[in-house]
Amino acid sequence: MNPIILDGKKVAQSIKNELRVEVERLKEAEITPKLATILVGDDEASKTYVQMKANTCHKLGMESERVFLPEETTTEELLNVIKQLNEDASVHGILLQHPVPSHIDERKAFDTIALEKDVDGVTAHGFGATTFQLGAYPCCTPAAILQIIDHYNLSIEGKHAVVVGRSPILGKPVSMMLLNRNATVTISHSKTENLPEVISQADIIIAAVGRPKFIKGEWLKEGAIVLDAGYNPGNIGDCDYETCYPKSSAITPVPGGVGPVTISMLLKHTVEAAKTQRASVVLN
Amino acid sequence: MNPIILDGKKVAQSIKNELRVEVERLKEAEITPKLATILVGDDEASKTYVQMKANTCHKLGMESERVFLPEETTTEELLNVIKQLNEDASVHGILLQHPVPSHIDERKAFDTIALEKDVDGVTAHGFGATTFQLGAYPCCTPAAILQIIDHYNLSIEGKHAVVVGRSPILGKPVSMMLLNRNATVTISHSKTENLPEVISQADIIIAAVGRPKFIKGEWLKEGAIVLDAGYNPGNIGDCDYETCYPKSSAITPVPGGVGPVTISMLLKHTVEAAKTQRASVVLN
Numbered sequence: 314m315n316p317i318i319l320d321g322k323k324v325a326q327s328i329k330n331e332l333r334v335e336v337e338r339l340k341e342a343e344i345t346p347k348l349a350t351i352l353v354g355d356d357e358a359s360k361t362y363v364q365m366k367a368n369t370c371h372k373l374g375m376e377s378e379r380v381f382l383p384e385e386t387t388t389e390e391l392l393n394v395i396k397q398l399n400e401d402a403s404v405h406g407i408l409l410q411h412p413v414p415s416h417i418d419e420r421k422a423f424d425t426i427a428l429e430k431d432v433d434g435v436t437a438h439g440f441g442a443t444t445f446q447l448g449a450y451p452c453c454t455p456a457a458i459l460q461i462i463d464h465y466n467l468s469i470e471g472k473h474a475v476v477v478g479r480s481p482i483l484g485k486p487v488s489m490m491l492l493n494r495n496a497t498v499t500i501s502h503s504k505t506e507n508l509p510e511v512i513s514q515a516d517i518i519i520a521a522v523g524r525p526k527f528i529k530g531e532w533l534k535e536g537a538i539v540l541d542a543g544y545n546p547g548n549i550g551d552c553d554y555e556t557c558y559p560k561s562s563a564i565t566p567v568p569g570g571v572g573p574v575t576i577s578m579l580l581k582h583t584v585e586a587a588k589t590q591r592a593s594v595v596l597n
Numbered sequence: 598m599n600p601i602i603l604d605g606k607k608v609a610q611s612i613k614n615e616l617r618v619e620v621e622r623l624k625e626a627e628i629t630p631k632l633a634t635i636l637v638g639d640d641e642a643s644k645t646y647v648q649m650k651a652n653t654c655h656k657l658g659m660e661s662e663r664v665f666l667p668e669e670t671t672t673e674e675l676l677n678v679i680k681q682l683n684e685d686a687s688v689h690g691i692l693l694q695h696p697v698p699s700h701i702d703e704r705k706a707f708d709t710i711a712l713e714k715d716v717d718g719v720t721a722h723g724f725g726a727t728t729f730q731l732g733a734y735p736c737c738t739p740a741a742i743l744q745i746i747d748h749y750n751l752s753i754e755g756k757h758a759v760v761v762g763r764s765p766i767l768g769k770p771v772s773m774m775l776l777n778r779n780a781t782v783t784i785s786h787s788k789t790e791n792l793p794e795v796i797s798q799a800d801i802i803i804a805a806v807g808r809p810k811f812i813k814g815e816w817l818k819e820g821a822i823v824l825d826a827g828y829n830p831g832n833i834g835d836c837d838y839e840t841c842y843p844k845s846s847a848i849t850p851v852p853g854g855v856g857p858v859t860i861s862m863l864l865k866h867t868v869e870a871a872k873t874q875r876a877s878v879v880l881n
Binding site: 379420437438439440442444445447470471472473479481485488489492495497498499500501502504505506511514527567 | 660667704720721722723724725726729731754755756757763765769772773776779781782783784785786788789795798827
């Protein structure tokens with residue numbers, strides 16, 4: 314039997330359809346959800362990313378505020394910009410485009426974003442609150458992976474998920490989110506001994522390693538579900554699609570898998586933030 | 598070959614010896630590290646625990662402040678007590694004894710403890726900051742497990758650690774800490790399918806499940822390292838010591854394993870907090 318192709322564009326479209334309705338409703342209450350993006354420096358790829366995020370905002374009837382800062386911005390200056398956006402009641406979500414120039418303390422900048430505006434799920438506090446299920450916004454790529462799982466009704470409870478990679482914005486949070494959904498979770502990484510054997514036990518593989526075609530079909534258990542969050546130059550995933558496809562029962566293509574859902578999750582979180590912040594204003 | 602008995606009392610003693618020297622030095626600089634404990638209600642076991650913590654403080658030359666609140670204390674009242682201790686510059690660490698009466702929002706109370714005074718590692722923010730290695734104090738039982746591993750020079754890099762249990766103060770943080778030390782980590786729990794098979798692959802087992810003699814020797818790989826953080830009524834661990842002992846290469850007894858090290862870690866964190874808070878006062 315051919316595997317199910319997990320179509321990220323379709324999942325993204327269904328989220329956007331819901332968001333359009335919600336944004337309309339919020340606007341009737343005179344709230345327009347607004348995402349602020351901060352880009353430091355002139356990286357072309359990063360410029361494209363923030364542009365895409367702003368465009369999607371506008372298509373959904375949301376507002377965006379784009380802050381461009383020069384390459385030579387100091388940590389202190391960046392923190393001040395973030396603090397101003399934290400204070401600005403018209404801004405519901407804040408995204409600091411990764412990576413920032415290397416002289417800036419990116420972690421400190423991330424952790425300066427107010428928890429209730431951390432729609433990209435990058436703060437340490439947000440990671441803890443997501444893990445403890447306290448209602449914070451999770452990182453968008455892990456959230457996209459869970460959204461795809463839910464959209465296709467894939468069963469994960471009790472199943473063995475192997476996450477390959479342990480970054481603060483992908484491997485670690487997706488592990489905690491799968492754990493909270495009752496999967497048994499193994500987190501593997503560059504120091505893992507005998508990775509192919511570890512992967513061969515997975516019912517669900519999450520590839521988050523950042524190496525093109527790294528995971529081979531021959532490592533997979535027959536019928537494994539493959540979610541590839543890798544996005545390497547040339548639109549190439551972390552999984553070798555050609556050999557993984559025939560072994561899997563469901564698989565995300567690259568491009569067109571996890572990627573398109575990620576931006577939708579960012580906007581979904583921003584709309585939720587607008588609703589929550591509005592509710593807290595009403596209560597005060 | 599007989600397994601190494603991982604002697605928690607010995608590990609605890611060596612930490613206390615170091616702390617005594619550090620406390621002496623801090624006192625010469627007119628700083629006495631002080632731990633505040635809060636006990637809500639009349640639970641006898643909890644009373645004994647806070648008493649033990651206070652006694653150990655005094656033996657090491659540290660101060661303790663014990664706050665007793667009646668059973669009928671509200672969440673609001675408890676939060677106010679915590680906020681006062683957060684503000685009190687003479688208090689370096691705050692411990693809220695778990696469990697609080699069920700009408701209190703324990704999570705909210707934990708998360709009200711200031712990050713720099715969270716020496717028991719219970720806040721969601723502290724969990725995130727520990728996971729991202731930002732210098733927060735980890736939960737004391739996971740910290741004790743790592744301390745035993747280090748004391749006995751057990752190698753964990755690249756090894757497969759299986760954690761049984763996923764609580765916010767034990768299973769989840771110990772998983773993140775082992776991951777940060779380059780172990781491959783599997784987190785298993787009550788919904789895990791075929792737990793014996795999962796455990797059979799572990800080079801290192803962390804038992805944190807709270808069920809007496811739950812983990813059987815026959816499930817273990819020959820030569821596994823067994824760290825039993827269980828502490829069930831009657832001083833019984835989560836591992837069946839009798840059958841696990843002959844299969845393991847190193848094992849913690851219960852009692853006398855992880856338990857004694859846990860209080861020492863609490864005091865170690867309090868001394869570190871006193872040093873850090875003093876440094877920040879000097880800087881201001």
